[in-house]
Amino acid sequence: MNAKNLISITDFSKEEYLRIMELAADFEANPDQRLLDGKVVATLFFEPSTRTRLSFETAINRLGGEIIGFSDSSSSSVTKGETLHDTIKMVSNYADLIVMRHPLEGSARYASEVSDVPVINAGDGANQHPTQTLLDMYSILKTQERLDDINLFMVGDLKYGRTVHSLLMAMSYFDNPIFNFIAPPELAMPNEYKLYLESKGMRYFEHTEFTDIISEADIIYMTRVQKERFPDPVDYEKVKNVYILRNKMLKHTKDNMRILHPLPRVNEIHTDVDSNPKAYYFEQARNGVYTRMAIIAHLLNLK
Amino acid sequence: MKKQLNVSAIKQGTVIDHIPTTALFKVISILKLDQCKDMVTFGNNLDSKVMEGKAIIKVENRFFKDKEINKIALVAPHAKLNTIKDYEVVEKYVVEIPDEIQDIARCFNPKCITNNENIDTHFEVVSKSPVALKCRYCEKITHEDQMDIK
16 A cells, blocks of 8 residues: 655665656656646645745646745744744645745654655654655666666765664665765664664674775765764864865766765865766756655656 | 561562663653552662662552553563462563554654644554654654653
8 A cells, every 4th residue: 555645765665666666767758747736735844944845836836736835934824823834734724735844853744644644754853854765766867777786885974864864764675775875983874774684684884094995885875974063163174175076086986976965065075076977966856846746746646 | 686678569460570660750651550440659779689789560440452552662671570369479561662652752843743732652663672663653763862751
């Protein structure tokens, strides 16, 4: 049975992931499919997120749907003290689908229990951001023409990075992934994820800096190392340049290798990489529109 | 010297034994015995061969289903139940930590929606010894040493 909501990456089965990939490709080839004609989608952004919101709104517009909502809770009844329960109950009477971003963890799961219409989690605090993971997967599939046997390098903040945790979980559904983690010890991939991979018999390797090993990568997934994550600023200063990707480092990488980043990027990918054909992070963002169209169409059984 | 039970025998009902002394009132609260109309007797800081002091609760005319009594396993993991009929013990049961816990414990994550709105908590028990609870909402794990019973 298909999931009714998309709150966490684990809500979808492997078959559903593959279905989303299929639908995304279809929407990319034929973007003008007015499947949401006559439907209303609520985009409730209780905290601002321009990129994700614009991506969703583009997806809804391309599907021919109408949008209601707010982009910031200060412009909603939340300022009057209305509970999330009441806001969701009310909006589910107006809209056919709710897309929600909220600063508190678990808010989207709760909303899905309260709502009479499907809910898509566009980010709940530091917890889940499943549509990002799906667009990451679609990007991997498009560039590597497969999701099995991928050598995936994850770089930067692997301790707090929700996108890397989620992508790790998603890629573990496929055959024979190899994970290579490049991170400072303070921001290493948490044990629970390593134990999870071990329990599935999946290989991972840990490194503390970029080395020639990246020549084996199919995908290099970059994330930002934030100063605020280091209790001692001196430790940050030591590592802040170690995890920056520069064009000259890409000389011996595979032709099919692509560089992904959930954006916004600050300095962790040097601008000299942008003109390298392996730089894929902006196309990755564009894939977000097609992936979100696919998720919407799937949850509402439009295709 | 006449031997006397600190807590008198009941004719029929349930005896909950081997409750840690610090958990007595939590158990009473979890089982809603403070609102119970049947006779409830209890003792605290009693001698025990197996524990550093224990508490006992005896409830007349009440029999608990496994699902109901397992709720107390979080605070009294080794509690034993004796079902009494006609002053005799007819059945014994040792509590087990259930696979799901609803509304008894708090989520340790201050940014969880359950700590910010009036919502019952709901946990999946991912480990029983030591206890680890995964919040259905924020998906974070509350460990035994972080556990706070409502």
